[in-house]
Amino acid sequence: MSTEENKRLVRRFYREIDEGNLDAMDELVAEDYVDHSPPPFPGLAPGPKG
Template identity: 55%
Template sequence: MVKDMALTTTPEENKQIIHRFVEEVVNNGNYDRIDELVAEDLIDQTPFGETRGRDALRDTMTQIRTAFPDFSVTSHEIVAEGDSVAVRMNQRGTHEGEFMSLEPTGRTFDIEAMGFARLEDGQIAERWAQPDMLGLLQQLGVVESPGE
């Protein structure tokens, strides 16, 4: 029996998959789309550590949405080469739930972030999120800016 060749996607198609992930999953909270857009054995790397699998991603997204109910992302650039995609974006939200053991401050944030992904067979197989954590904590009022 001959095994089917792995599906391949073009860099342009990979950019569209990332765009759909940001809009449908992150911004609209449609976690059902994770099964379509994300590999079952996803490796997700964030400032909080590495997690694996779709369920762990759902948990991460739920924690973010609980802490910041209005969390949203605006993508400014999406660049792709081969199976890799890079995104320059802004993330924003209002701190209304516990986050990193911090009680809600009610303050808003708007930070820059970078995201990188590797796609495989038309799904996100690995993801690296690099938000401006210092800027986030400063805007929430839990860390002072130098010189304050």
């Protein structure tokens, strides 16, 4: 993936979140993704379920 393609992907990721389109995360985030700095919400499940 080129730098420009990566920039477009990251911008889309945040745009989808800002617009509340969490369904897009199935397309944009790998199933085995691990967030190493998750938001401070107690009881939030790890991975895509969280």
